[in-house]
Structures are given as C-alpha cells and as structure tokens.
Amino acid sequence: MLSYIVRRILGTIPVILLISLLVFMLVQAAPGDPADLLLSDEATKEDIDDARKRWGLDQPIHVQYGKFLIAALQGDLGTSFRYTDPVVTMIVDRLPATIELAVVSILIALIVGVPLGVWAGARPNSWIDNVGSFVGFFGISMPNFWFGIMLILVVSGYFNLLPSAGRSTYGVGGPPITGFFILDNIIHGDWNAVRDGISYIILPAVALGTNMMGILMRVTRSSVLEVMHEDFVRTARAKGVRDTVVLWRHVVRNALIPIITVVGLELGTLLSGSIIVETVFSWPGSGSLLISAITSRDYPLITGTVLTYTLAFVIINFIIDILYGTIDPRIRFDK
Amino acid sequence: MKPNRRFIGAALASASLLGAAATLSPASAASTVVVGATETISSHNPHGDSISMGYGIWCEVYGCLGTYSFTKGAYVGMLAESWSVDKADPNIWTFKLRQGLKRHVDGKELTSEDVVHSITRMGTDPQTRQKQNVKHVKSVKAIDKYTVEVVTKQPTAPLLEFLFDRVMITGKDLFDKHGPKVADRQYPLGWGPYKLKEIVIGQRIVLEKDPASTFAKPENPDTLIFRIMREPEQRVTALLNNEIQIAQFIPPHLGPRIKSATNANLVPTSSVELMFLAMSPKKKPFDNATARKAACMAINRDAIIKAILGGQAERLDAPIGEGQYAYNPADAAKMKVPYDPAAAKALLEKAGLVGAEIELETPVGRYVNDKQITESMIPMLNAVGFKAKLKTPEWPTLWANVQKGNVPFFYMGRGGVVDPSPAFAQYFETGGSPRIGFSSAKVDALLQKERATFDPEERKKVINQAFAQIVEEQPACFMWKHKLLYGISKGVAYTPNPTGKVWGSEIAVK
Numbered sequence: 001m002l003s004y005i006v007r008r009i010l011g012t013i014p015v016i017l018l019i020s021l022l023v024f025m026l027v028q029a030a031p032g033d034p035a036d037l038l039l040s041d042e043a044t045k046e047d048i049d050d051a052r053k054r055w056g057l058d059q060p061i062h063v064q065y066g067k068f069l070i071a072a073l074q075g076d077l078g079t080s081f082r083y084t085d086p087v088v089t090m091i092v093d094r095l096p097a098t099i100e101l102a103v104v105s106i107l108i109a110l111i112v113g114v115p116l117g118v119w120a121g122a123r124p125n126s127w128i129d130n131v132g133s134f135v136g137f138f139g140i141s142m143p144n145f146w147f148g149i150m151l152i153l154v155v156s157g158y159f160n161l162l163p164s165a166g167r168s169t170y171g172v173g174g175p176p177i178t179g180f181f182i183l184d185n186i187i188h189g190d191w192n193a194v195r196d197g198i199s200y201i202i203l204p205a206v207a208l209g210t211n212m213m214g215i216l217m218r219v220t221r222s223s224v225l226e227v228m229h230e231d232f233v234r235t236a237r238a239k240g241v242r243d244t245v246v247l248w249r250h251v252v253r254n255a256l257i258p259i260i261t262v263v264g265l266e267l268g269t270l271l272s273g274s275i276i277v278e279t280v281f282s283w284p285g286s287g288s289l290l291i292s293a294i295t296s297r298d299y300p301l302i303t304g305t306v307l308t309y310t311l312a313f314v315i316i317n318f319i320i321d322i323l324y325g326t327i328d329p330r331i332r333f334d335k
Numbered sequence: 336m337k338p339n340r341r342f343i344g345a346a347l348a349s350a351s352l353l354g355a356a357a358t359l360s361p362a363s364a365a366s367t368v369v370v371g372a373t374e375t376i377s378s379h380n381p382h383g384d385s386i387s388m389g390y391g392i393w394c395e396v397y398g399c400l401g402t403y404s405f406t407k408g409a410y411v412g413m414l415a416e417s418w419s420v421d422k423a424d425p426n427i428w429t430f431k432l433r434q435g436l437k438r439h440v441d442g443k444e445l446t447s448e449d450v451v452h453s454i455t456r457m458g459t460d461p462q463t464r465q466k467q468n469v470k471h472v473k474s475v476k477a478i479d480k481y482t483v484e485v486v487t488k489q490p491t492a493p494l495l496e497f498l499f500d501r502v503m504i505t506g507k508d509l510f511d512k513h514g515p516k517v518a519d520r521q522y523p524l525g526w527g528p529y530k531l532k533e534i535v536i537g538q539r540i541v542l543e544k545d546p547a548s549t550f551a552k553p554e555n556p557d558t559l560i561f562r563i564m565r566e567p568e569q570r571v572t573a574l575l576n577n578e579i580q581i582a583q584f585i586p587p588h589l590g591p592r593i594k595s596a597t598n599a600n601l602v603p604t605s606s607v608e609l610m611f612l613a614m615s616p617k618k619k620p621f622d623n624a625t626a627r628k629a630a631c632m633a634i635n636r637d638a639i640i641k642a643i644l645g646g647q648a649e650r651l652d653a654p655i656g657e658g659q660y661a662y663n664p665a666d667a668a669k670m671k672v673p674y675d676p677a678a679a680k681a682l683l684e685k686a687g688l689v690g691a692e693i694e695l696e697t698p699v700g701r702y703v704n705d706k707q708i709t710e711s712m713i714p715m716l717n718a719v720g721f722k723a724k725l726k727t728p729e730w731p732t733l734w735a736n737v738q739k740g741n742v743p744f745f746y747m748g749r750g751g752v753v754d755p756s757p758a759f760a761q762y763f764e765t766g767g768s769p770r771i772g773f774s775s776a777k778v779d780a781l782l783q784k785e786r787a788t789f790d791p792e793e794r795k796k797v798i799n800q801a802f803a804q805i806v807e808e809q810p811a812c813f814m815w816k817h818k819l820l821y822g823i824s825k826g827v828a829y830t831p832n833p834t835g836k837v838w839g840s841e842i843a844v845k
Contacts, residue, residue, distance in 0.1 A: 030731070031728075031729075031731065031732040032730075032731025032732050032735040033735050034733065036738045037734060038463060039464050039752070040465065040467055041749065041761075042468075042749070042757055042758075043385075043464075044466075045768075047466045048738075049463075050466070054461065081537060082377050083378060084378050084380065085376045086385055109703070139709075149568055152566075152568060152569055154571075157571075157575060158570045160576050163576075163578055164569050164573045164576065164578060165536070165562075165564050165569045165573060165578075166539075166562060166564075170539060172396070192687065194794065279565065279566070280566055281569070282562070282564050282565065282566070282569065285540045292537065292697060293373075295731065296731075
C-alpha cells in the first residue's frame with residue numbers, strides 16, 4: 001500500500017508539470033492582451049508598454065515560464081495583474097466557498113440520487129423506477145446555468161423563499177475561522193448565521209448538484225440491477241433474509257464501486273462546474289474568480305486557479321483509488 | 336420493497352430545515368441602502384483600477400477635487416473650493432482647497448500637500464492604472480496650505496475632466512508613515528461623506544456615513560452597500576424581493592417586470608456612453624469616403640431604437656448628445672446623417688463599390704443587445720449594395736485587435752464622455768490611438784484648438800466645428816446613447832447619474 005501511494009505521488013509530478021506548461025502556453029497563446037484589457041480606455045501606448053514591462057510580459061515566453069515554475073516550486077504562483085494580490089492568497093480566500101458549495105451539492109446529489117437509484121434498480125419498471133428515471137434524465141439533461149436562473153426566477157422571484165445571490169447577509173456571522181461560512185458559525189454557535197448560510201447555499205447547490213444527482217441515480221440503478229442478479233443475492237433470499245436487508249446490506253454494498261468512481265469523478269467536475277453556477281449566483285468562490293481572470297487575461301490568476309483545480313482532481317482520484325481497496329478487499333495495490 | 340420510512344423522515348427533516356432557512360430574510364437596518372452593482376473594485380489601492388463605479392466610490396470615501404454636475408451643466412467643486420487658469424500662461428492652473436475639512440476618524444485637516452501627493456502618486460504608483468489622468472500634468476506643487484498649482488505640458492482646457500473625480504485625494508501623512516499597502520488597507524481615511532467599512536473584492540463594498548462630514552446629508556443612508564451582482568435577472572429579482580434597493584443597468588426586456596412591481600420604479604436616465612460604428616479609412620472599402628457615407632446612410636437607427644432597444648436609447652445626430660459638454664441642438668441638427676438607402680445605393684454605384692465585401696465585428700453581451708443590433712444592420716447594409724457579414728469574436732480578442740487598429744469595421748461604445756475632448760482626441764486625432772486609423776489635418780487642428788481655448792462658450796463652438804468636420808469625413812457613424820435603466824425601491828429617492836456612478840450623497844432614504 002505504501003509503495004503504491006509513493007508511486008502515485010511520484011506519478012502526479014510530471015502530470016502537474018505538463019499541465020502547468022500547457023496552461024501557461026495556452027493562456028499566452030489566447031488572443032487579447034492583459035494590458036489592453038486592464039488599463040483604462042484612455043491608456044496611452046506608453047502606459048500599456050509600462051504595464052507589460054511591470055508584469056514581465058516583455059520577456060520571451062520561455063523565460064516567463066521558467067520564472068513562474070521556479071516561483072511555483074516555492075509556493076508562489078505570482079501576483080494577480082488585476083487584483084494586485086498574491087494568487088495563492090486569493091485562491092486560499094476563495095476556495096473554501098467553492099468547496100463548501102461542492103460538498104453541499106454532493107450531499108444533495110447523494111441523498112436524493114442514490115436512494116432513488118437503489119429503489120429504481122430494485123423494482124425495475126415500477127412507478128418508483130419511472131419517477132427515478134424521470135428525475136435522473138431531468139438532472140442529466142438540465143444545463144446548470146439555465147436551471148440556476150430558473151431557480152432564481154421561481155424560488156426567489158416568484159415565491160420569495162430564498163435569497164437570489166451571494167453567500168451570506170452582510171453583518172450576519174462571526175469572524176472566519178476555516179473560511180467555510182456554515183462550519184465557522186457552527187463553531188461560533190451562531191445558529192442564526194448557520195440558517196442564513198444555508199438559505200444562501202441551497203439554490204446554487206441544487207443548481208450544481210442536480211446534474212450529479214441524475215448521473216448518480218442512473219449509475220446506481222444500473223449497478224443495483226446488475227448485482228440483483230448475482231448468486232449471493234439469490235442465496236440470501238433463499239435463506240429467508242428480508243428484502244430490505246438483502247437490498248441495503250448486500251446489494252448496495254456490492255454496487256458501491258461504480259458509485260464511488262462516479263462520485264470521485266463528479267467531485268472534480270463539480271469544482272470546475274461551479275465556475276458557471278458561481279457566476280449565476282454571485283457565489284464568491286474560485287470559479288467566479290477564474291471567470292473574471294479569463295475575461296481580463298489575468299495570466300497568473302488563470303494559471304494558478306487551473307493548477308489548483310488540476311491538483312484537486314489528482315488528489316480526489318488518488319483518494320478514490322485508495323477507497324476502492326477499503327470497500328472491495330479483492331482489490332490489492334501491491335503490484 | 337417500499338421506500339424506507341427513515342428516508343421519508345430524513346426528507347421531511349430536510350424540508351423543515353429548508354423551510355426554516357426560507358423564513359430568513361436578509362437583515363435590513365432602517366437606513367441601509369444596498370445597490371446591486373455590475374462592477375467590482377479590484378484593489379484596495381484607489382489608483383489601482385480604472386472603472387467608473389470605482390471612481391465614484393473612492394471619491395465619496397477619500398474625496399476628490401470636484402465633479403461634473405449634470406443639473407448645472409458645469410463642474411462643481413468638492414474638496415476644491417475654486418480654480419482658475421493663469422491668463423498670461425494657460426499652462427498654470429491654481430486650485431484653492433476648502434478650509435477646515437476634517438478627515439474621518441483622526442480629524443486631520445486637508446491640505447495642499449495631500450493633493451500634491453495624490454496627483455503625483457497617480458502617475459508613479461507601481462500599481463496605478465490611472466496614469467492617463469495625469470498625462471497632461473508637467474508638475475504640481477503646494478503654494479500654501481490650501482493652494483495647489485498644477486502646470487500642464489500644453490494648454491489643456493479640459494483638464495478638469497482628467498483631474499476632478501478621477502484623482503482621489505489620499506493622506507500624505509498616512510502614506511509616508513505606513514507605506515501604500517498598509518495605508519490603503521488599514522487606514523482608508525478620507526474627507527468624503529462616507530467611510531470605508533469593508534471591501535470584499537468581487538462580493539461587496541460597504542460604506543458608512545460620516546455624519547460629521549460637510550458633504551453628508553441627514554437623509555443619506557447611514558450604510559451604503561454595493562453588492563456585486565453581474566446577472567441582470569438576479570438584480571431584478573433581488574430588487575423585487577427587497578434584498579437590494581437600487582438595481583443598476585436593467586436591460587430593456589426586464590423593464591416591464593419592474594414597471595409592474597409594487598415596491599420599485601423603473602427609472603431611465605440618459606447616459607454618457609456613445610455607441611458608434613467605426614470604419615477604418617486605412618482598410619478597403621472604407622479608404623473611400625463614399626463607402627463610409629453609404630454605410631452610415633444605410634442604417635435605420637430609429638427602427639433599431641424602436642424595435643431592438645425598446646425605445647431606451649437617444650439617437651445621436653451629432654457625435655454627442657444632450658447632457659454632454661458642448662452639446663448644441665442647433666449644430667447637431669445640421670450634422671444629422673439621414674437614413675436614405677436609395678441615396679446610399681446610388682453613392683455605392685457611382686463609386687463602383689457595389690458588392691464590396693465588409694465584415695462588421697461586434698462584442699456580444701458587452702453593450703445592450705449588441706448582437707441583435709448588429710445582426711439587424713447586416714440586411715440594411717446588404718440592401719444598399721454591400722456584401723456584409725457579421726463577426727462576433729470574444730471581447731478580449733476583439734478589443735486587442737481594435738487597440739492595434741486591425742479591425743476595419745466595428746460596433747462599439749465609448750463610456751464616460753462628459754467633456755468629449757479626451758475621447759475624441761483618442762479616436763480621431765492623428766496619433767491619438769490606432770483604433771480607427773483616421774487622420775485628418777482639419778480635425779487635428781480643430782481638436783488642438785479646442786484644448787487651447789479656455790473661454791467656455793468659444794470652446795464649445797470649436798468643439799462643434801471639430802464634430803462637423805468629423806461627421807463630414809465620417810470615419811464613424813454615431814448611433815445612439817443608451818438610456819441607463821435603474822430599478823429603484825420606492826423607499827428611496829435617487830436620480831441616477833448618467834456616468835453610471837452611484838453617489839451615496841445623492842440618495843435619500845424616505
């Protein structure tokens with residue numbers, strides 16, 4: 001196991017390096033100059049040249065990349081052209097909001113998608129299967145930005161049930177501890193702020209989690225259907241074990257591997273998928289930061305944020321691989 | 336197998352939690368006004384950004400020398416009490432500061448040293464993005480405690496346009512003592528009506544009224560919050576839910592939702608953003624002035640304003656419109672380019688340009704209904720004999736190409752045109768910028784003359800002569816100014832500003 005972990009960690013190094021090179025080159029190759037975009041309409045050619053020099057854009061690209069890489073290895077991802085703050089600080093400030101949103105979205109997807117999938121798989125062609133399939137296809141086919149706008153229109157606009165945008169009400173909640181608003185206020189014991197945070201996170205989390213919920217429902221259904229026909233299920237039934245116990249103790253446990261794979265893959269997708277949802281809901285996470293970085297060609301911020309997402313993907317996949325062995329003892333990492 | 340009861344219980348518990356959360360409504364103090372804004376300040380450094388909203392906010396926090404009053408049609412002082420230009424040497428400007436202005440928190444009095452420091456810092460701060468505002472300034476010095484002398488490189492009649500609500504007056508003592516970073520972040524103290532309470536970049540900016548300020552009025556909100564809400568749908572919904580009291584820049588198609596609301600009004604205001612079609616005389620077929628004239632005559636601006644902009648725009652007969660400095664309706668009427676497709680067709684035929692291929696480039700989503708507008712222009716251009724196509728590059732790509740002068744034909748806006756001098760020098764004076772690639776000795780001479788003319792009435796005449804010459808040579812067709820639509824809560828009295836800045840000191844809580 002230990003050697004597997006070491007091998008995996010070593011294997012991620014070239015991946016990260018390659019992605020950093022790709023992102024750096026692609027960002028530089030994209031048309032549009034940060035100095036043109038970030039300076040005023042009235043900036044003169046001299047102002048633009050000054051800014052390019054200040055940001056190191058007057059140097060050859062391989063020199064720029066070399067400097068970036070050396071600094072990155074020391075934990076410095078540069079300084080944002082637009083915000084003039086260190087990129088690392090900005091990402092650390094914004095990432096908790098994105099993770100908080102992704103976690104709540106996953107919870108919603110798991111709480112709704114897995115049970116629906118299990119019931120649908122256990123009772124194919126029944127009413128619950130039809131309902132589950134409808135919910136599943138709805139989730140898969142609904143673009144999250146459109147669904148988000150519809151939620152704002154209906155839930156906030158028409159029924160006025162939940163706030164339409166933002167992360168919390170100004171003045172509510174204690175000082176940040178971890179950066180996770182809800183968790184911080186649980187620690188503070190400020191339940192009013194916890195409720196406030198929940199009221200703000202519901203809509204974006206539903207918009208973001210619906211797609212994953214649909215996928216999870218479909219995968220769980222297929223996996224349960226497959227396992228339901230295994231010999232051990234028939235044996236358990238023949239021994240008189242109750243249907244509920246057979247389903248939740250034997251079938252679901254054996255159907256978990258594909259579900260975990262999907263959760264792992266989707267968790268990464270949720271982080272990157274939040275880019276659009278964060279914009280729609282003015283959610284102050286790293287996704288909306290990335291959008292603003294792209295539109296202003298803020299090279300250090302784009303590269304830093306994309307690298308952070310890459311790292312998150314790698315770590316999530318790594319954890320999922322380790323989990324496989326815990327859930328299915330047949331899987332070994334020695335070779 | 337039936338759905339598990341425990342699951343149903345959990346679902347009910349979740350629903351009750353949702354319900355509990357739903358009963359929460361955002362806290363609203365008696366005198367708090369929340370503005371749903373579209374832009375964010377991206378730096379704590381007041382010179383670190385160059386956006387309209389930012390200038391307005393910083394001006395109310397730190398204070399600025401003055402601003403343009405659209406109601407008076409003239410510049411009015413804020414920290415500056417008066418100003419004058421030396422009659423013998425028009426390069427020398429003298430600004431007299433108000434006396435006795437006390438800074439937030441520590442009560443330090445405003446002095447000329449602070450103004451000198453701020454103008455200097457704007458040009459030299461490594462993070463500045465406002466250098467262009469001091470490009471005409473050769474030197475600045477304090478004459479006495481309340482008098483500042485600014486010397487320009489050449490006579491610059493529109494100097495106030497550059498210095499008034501663009502140079503934020505920050506404390507020299509705080510800068511010297513703490514350095515820029517600490518001073519900007521921890522001691523954002525100024526002489527304006529509002530104190531800066533919090534900036535969460537990309538989320539909100541919170542200002543708190545300084546009741547002791549000369550510029551604050553009792554009816555102004557005690558707390559003014561700018562919430563960054565880029566989606567128009569979101570701003571409208573938040574306004575109708577009373578989450579915010581002022582919603583900026585409502586697109587025309589969402590106007591009816593506010594009109595039918597019981598808690599808010601839709602308030603249109605004129606803007607100072609000029610929309611135009613630029614045609615580069617350096618590129619074919621626009622190197623031929625006839626092609627430029629024909630293109631301008633081919634566009635039915637009234638129909639576009641009515642059908643696509645829902646009437647929420649003012650047609651520009653001259654390069655500028657009502658409310659802008661030097662606008663003269665009589666001169667504008669003479670400059671009007673008629674919609675005359677038959678004449679446009681005849682012009683093209685005469686010049687042998689029928690079938691000339693042109694490609695109109697437009698940003699998408701940057702200006703109100705920009706894509707729909709330019710889509711409607713294509714058949715109009717084709718109808719007079721052009722072979723027109725529409726191109727919709729991503730904004731950074733388009734802008735980079737426009738900046739380099741690589742786009743022959745584009746639809747664009749130029750915001751912040753109060754005194755038109757800087758914008759027109761930039762677009763139409765030789766060497767101003769390569770964007771349009773236009774060069775005319777006559778236009779150059781007139782633009783230079785207006786900058787050196789200090790008598791306001793005489794200067795306005797010269798500006799209009801320059802406009803007439805530009806319209807004659809037609810490197811651009813001036814289209815319209817959008818009306819800015821604001822959603823404003825009925826609990827608040829506010830007349831929106833044409834520049835798009837939101838001034839807390841002009842908001843009254845009813």
